[in-house]
Amino acid sequence: MNLKNRNNYIHFLALAFMITLASCSTTTNKSGAVEAVEDVKEEALEAKQQLKKEYTETIKALDQKITSLEGELNGATDDAKAELLVTLDKLKNQRKQKAEGVSEISEATLESWDDIKEESEEILITYQAKIDSLTLEAEELIN
Secondary structure, eight states, rough: HHHHHHHHHHHHHHHHHHHHHHHHHHHHHHHHHHHHHHHHHHHHHHHHHHHHHHHHHHHHHHHHHHHHHHHHHHGSHHHHHHHHHHHHHHHHHHHHHHHHHHHHHHHHHHHHHHHHHHHHHHHHHHHHHHHHHHHHHHHHHHO
């Protein structure tokens, strides 16, 4: 092998090595990016499940309050019954809205998740305050 061919061969090997090295580096960066996207998706899914769980727990508690108040109707005076029925209707409406919230959370995509999460957290706080207020109102009617 003459000197010129040998230098060309060395340049070719160096170029091949650099291309191989560059492709390995690109693969690592791509897999790192894919991993980061997967982490974001996983965090969003966990947050979605947690919010859905909070909504579901609130619905269960609301169902118990509604059942309890319906049981109190039998011993209530006519005036108290009328007010209790109004309060029960409001509580049932709150429950319906919570159920719709669970449905909306379940159907949320990754793209729409941030907006829905923020709205749902605010709604959860607002509804909980309304439910607590209605529950206190109903307890005052009973006592």
